[in-house]
Amino acid sequence: MRFFFMSKNWIRISAISVLLCIFIGIYISHGMAQQFTVPDLHRYWTAVIYHVLHSTTILILAFSSDSFIQSIYRNIISLCFLLGIVFFCGTLYLLIIFELSSVAFLTPVGGFAFIFGWITLFFSFLKR
Secondary structure (H helix, E strand, O other), X not given: OHHHHOHHHHHHHHHHHHHHXXXXXXXXXXXXXXXXOHXXXXXXXXXXXXXXXXXXXXXXXXXXOOOOOOHHHHHHHHHHHHHHHHHHHHHHHHHHHOOOHHHHHHHHHHXXXXXXXXXXXXXXXXXX
């Protein structure tokens, strides 16, 4: 399990996550944008912004040193952000692209993971 939490793996995960966000953006922008309602496009842009923001934050945390933030906090925060991307952004994408409303109940789980990650980041600096 420790292998998963290495900085190199977080860099890879972040790169794959941003790449996935770009592919979804291309798919929506060039193929399906006319099919969506305004609320759907709002949900889509919310998902994209959260996706890119948290993927970039995972990348920044992966490059940060232990003198900046301890590795245990870095791993917890990155894992929370990854779960947030999967559950918050992923369910919004599924809801918009495939009209799969049965997964909408998972969206708040992802939102909670984002919040927990940011709270953990805040408290990691209070302990210093």
